[in-house]
Amino acid sequence: MNVLKNKYFKMIFPLVFILFLLFKNCCYATNKQDLFNKIKMETNSSLVEKGCTIKFSTSFDDKRIIKDITDCIILCNIKDIKLQCDGNYYCITMCNKEIEGNIYINKESLNNLVEIKITSLKDSSNFKNIKNSLEKYIKNIDNDKVIYEYCKLKTSDKSISKTNEGILNILKNCKAKNIETVKLNSGYSTICYTGNYKPIVSNGKAIDFNYSVCRYNSGNYIIIGTPQINITY
Numbered sequence: 001m002n003v004l005k006n007k008y009f010k011m012i013f014p015l016v017f018i019l020f021l022l023f024k025n026c027c028y029a030t031n032k033q034d035l036f037n038k039i040k041m042e043t044n045s046s047l048v049e050k051g052c053t054i055k056f057s058t059s060f061d062d063k064r065i066i067k068d069i070t071d072c073i074i075l076c077n078i079k080d081i082k083l084q085c086d087g088n089y090y091c092i093t094m095c096n097k098e099i100e101g102n103i104y105i106n107k108e109s110l111n112n113l114v115e116i117k118i119t120s121l122k123d124s125s126n127f128k129n130i131k132n133s134l135e136k137y138i139k140n141i142d143n144d145k146v147i148y149e150y151c152k153l154k155t156s157d158k159s160i161s162k163t164n165e166g167i168l169n170i171l172k173n174c175k176a177k178n179i180e181t182v183k184l185n186s187g188y189s190t191i192c193y194t195g196n197y198k199p200i201v202s203n204g205k206a207i208d209f210n211y212s213v214c215r216y217n218s219g220n221y222i223i224i225g226t227p228q229i230n231i232t233y
Contacts, residue, residue, distance in 0.1 A: 036151055043163055045153035051119035052131050053230055056138055056145035057111040065112055069103055072137055076130040098124040150225040160220050164188045164213045178205045187214040197226040
């Protein structure tokens with residue numbers, strides 16, 4: 001009987017271990033994907049604007065960069081694309097009904113400096129597709145690259161302190177670390193480390209998530225950025 005129990009345990013244990021790993025990875029992916037949406041839903045907010053900025057330098061030829069990035073845009077069914085050139089400076093503009101964007105390429109002696117900015121005024125599959133396509137493209141870039149993502153939400157909650165506490169609770173439930181909140185004239189600003197995004201270092205601590213809750217004449221807003229907010233608010 002003991003032999004059968006041992007045999008059964010040896011068969012079941014690996015299966016349980018595999019299921020545990022799958023569940024853990026699934027939860028991690030969900031947390032990473034849904035943190036923006038979770039804050040949006042639990043604060044009774046609506047999307048005002050979302051966007052991302054991608055910066056990198058590369059030794060790739062400027063014409064190759066223009067072709068590669070244009071191909072990424074066309075694959076996402078964006079047809080309105082314009083190219084402007086001024087000496088060693090290029091600007092590609094793109095837009096459709098859902099998104100708009102600008103790509104700046106500054107040609108230098110050794111590397112080309114590239115900055116990509118994309119914005120959307122609503123949750124859009126086009127925005128997600130083009131962001132994913134460009135992120136996939138820059139994986140082939142060896143030099144340092146930085147990706148900032150942000151969204152601006154308008155909340156119906158009248159109390160910004162209550163809104164701030166609610167977001168803090170969400171982050172704590174997601175096991176966020178290095179949480180620091182600063183009181184602003186118009187509200188609150190918080191930084192923390194969630195482990196979901198590429199971090200930066202602030203005062204010797206890893207930071208990958210930044211949000212602010214602000215009150216303006218037009219209403220109360222939440223601005224979220226990873227690894228930090230890189231827009232004026």
